[in-house]
Amino acid sequence: MLELDKVDTNYGVVAMLRDVSFKVEAGEVVCVLGPNGAGKTTTFRAISGLLPLAGGRIRIMGQELAATRTEALSALGIGFVPEGRRLFADISVRDNIRLGFEAQRAEGRFADRLEAMLELFPRVRERISQRAGTLSGGEQAMVALARALIGAPKLVIMDEPSLGLSPKLIDEYFDTVAEINRRGTTVLLIEQNAETALSIAHRGIMLVKGRVVASGKASELLENDAVRHLYL
Ligand code: ATP
Numbered sequence: 001m002l003e004l005d006k007v008d009t010n011y012g013v014v015a016m017l018r019d020v021s022f023k024v025e026a027g028e029v030v031c032v033l034g035p036n037g038a039g040k041t042t043t044f045r046a047i048s049g050l051l052p053l054a055g056g057r058i059r060i061m062g063q064e065l066a067a068t069r070t071e072a073l074s075a076l077g078i079g080f081v082p083e084g085r086r087l088f089a090d091i092s093v094r095d096n097i098r099l100g101f102e103a104q105r106a107e108g109r110f111a112d113r114l115e116a117m118l119e120l121f122p123r124v125r126e127r128i129s130q131r132a133g134t135l136s137g138g139e140q141a142m143v144a145l146a147r148a149l150i151g152a153p154k155l156v157i158m159d160e161p162s163l164g165l166s167p168k169l170i171d172e173y174f175d176t177v178a179e180i181n182r183r184g185t186t187v188l189l190i191e192q193n194a195e196t197a198l199s200i201a202h203r204g205i206m207l208v209k210g211r212v213v214a215s216g217k218a219s220e221l222l223e224n225d226a227v228r229h230l231y232l
Contacts, residue, residue, distance in 0.1 A: 008055035031197040034207035074103040079148030081158040089133025104151025138169040
């Protein structure tokens with residue numbers, strides 16, 4: 001589904017990612033962990049085509065990222081949950097989700113697809129006609145996830161979705177992510193919240209200062225010294 005091969009990125013003259021390689025196979029939940037400033041959002045931006053690569057390559061759904069424009073990625077069957085949700089506050093929850101449907105050029109009728117999906121998001125259903133800006137942080141997080149899923153993407157890429165949520169909401173959120181994976185969606189989860197992310201992930205990668213310092217099965221990473229030292 002996704003392969004990063006020796007990826008380098010720079011911010012001006014400053015190196016950020018260096019030699020970052022990992023794969024996400026169909027059906028997996030893979031998490032990218034790392035402390036503040038490790039390069040997690042930079043990884044998200046590189047995969048989204050928002051940041052040019054200084055070296056290496058990214059293949060996504062079998063295509064070379066360099067040949068794929070950012071706006072075409074959604075239509076390839078990829079859902080994005082950006083850091084901070086990035087909802088449009090002044091339009092309704094329904095219209096926010098509709099934008100995901102349009103971006104993913106999904107088939108079928110929006111109303112039918114929405115109805116089927118809201119089964120997973122009861123709280124979003126209650127708020128469907130409200131302006132998105134009036135929702136709580138937890139509800140907004142669910143709307144951003146619903147927007148990413150509305151076109152039934154094959155792969156969803158999330159950047160720190162649990163940021164700012166209470167522990168109870170974090171558990172609820174990750175339960176939903178695990179459920180969408182069980183229903184067939186592959187997930188790349190970029191997260192600071194290592195223990196919870198690893199509890200639903202099959203595999204993980206840990207970044208520190210733009211480099212991969214550990215990778216492996218989720219159960220192995222929970223035992224890894226570098227991960228335990230930084231997080232657990
Ligand atoms: P956090 O959890 O704090 O969001 P992160 O792992 O997502 O951390 P990044 O946002 O990828 O980290 O940032 C990695 C490094 O790159 C940081 O040192 C950051 O200050 C720097 N950086 C991020 N964006 C830019 C930019 N536009 N120009 C210059 N430096 C940047």
